[in-house]
Amino acid sequence: MPLSFLTADRAFEQAADDSPLPYDDRDRWRRPYRPGPWRVAAAAFLLLLASYVLFAAVVIALTGTMSGAVLVLVIALAVVAGALRLLRMGVWVSAHGLRRVGFLLTRTVPWGQVGPVRTTQQPVRWLGLPRTVQGQALVLVRRDRADEELPPLLTTHNADFLARPEAFDRAADTVEAWAAEYAGAAPAATAA
Numbered sequence: 001m002p003l004s005f006l007t008a009d010r011a012f013e014q015a016a017d018d019s020p021l022p023y024d025d026r027d028r029w030r031r032p033y034r035p036g037p038w039r040v041a042a043a044a045f046l047l048l049l050a051s052y053v054l055f056a057a058v059v060i061a062l063t064g065t066m067s068g069a070v071l072v073l074v075i076a077l078a079v080v081a082g083a084l085r086l087l088r089m090g091v092w093v094s095a096h097g098l099r100r101v102g103f104l105l106t107r108t109v110p111w112g113q114v115g116p117v118r119t120t121q122q123p124v125r126w127l128g129l130p131r132t133v134q135g136q137a138l139v140l141v142r143r144d145r146a147d148e149e150l151p152p153l154l155t156t157h158n159a160d161f162l163a164r165p166e167a168f169d170r171a172a173d174t175v176e177a178w179a180a181e182y183a184g185a186a187p188a189a190t191a192a
Contacts, residue, residue: 026095032178033171035087036160038127046083050076090160091138091153091171093178098140100153111182115141117153119172124155126162133157138172140179 035043053076061069085103092099097110098117117140124135137152154161154171161168 029092029094029096029099031090031092032174033090033160033167035090036158036162036164036167038162039086039089039159042159043083043086046079046086050079050083053079091175093175095182097182098153098175098179100151109140109142111179113142113144114179114183115143117141117176117179117183119176122152124152124157126157127159136168136172138175 057069057072089101097108099108120139122137123132124137126133135156138154139152156168
């Protein structure tokens with residue numbers, strides 16, 4: 001069974017040097033990078049927890065209290081859905097626009113509204129927690145809301161890129177290339 005999220009980096013690495021967008025079907029939504037080890041580990045832990053909860057639901061069903069078994073089954077399914085949503089989080093691109101998938105909310109910005117996409121040096125949240133550290137962030141400025149400050153698309157300290165600076169650079173370059181082709185903005189130079 002092909003896992004499409006594992007092929008993102010391979011497609012980028014196999015692309016020709018003159019083609020920053022290595023995908024043939026550009027109408028399909030794609031994440032231009034692999035999920036990071038922290039995100040995969042958290043999802044694996046949640047799936048392990050869900051297996052124990054499912055086992056508990058079976059044991060409760062065998063003891064004869066079906067209402068309790070159904071409640072525990074619903075809890076297990078919610079944990080599985082949470083783990084799958086955690087794996088889908090990130091930045092996705094297609095010919096239609098740029099999509100930022102969060103745990104509870106997904107926002108899509110059409111390319112016509114995308115302004116400059118650039119990498120900046122700024123304080124970023126460490127693994128999404130309130131603690132901030134100095135790092136790099138890929139920032140999007142919308143043309144229709146230039147004064148509104150949006151959360152960064154990618155950071156060097158989120159669950160996908162913590163301790164993987166080269167993966168962050170590759171993903172940021174790819175998103176900037178998509179923005180340059182579809183939004184008509186030249187990719188900004190990476191701030192050091």
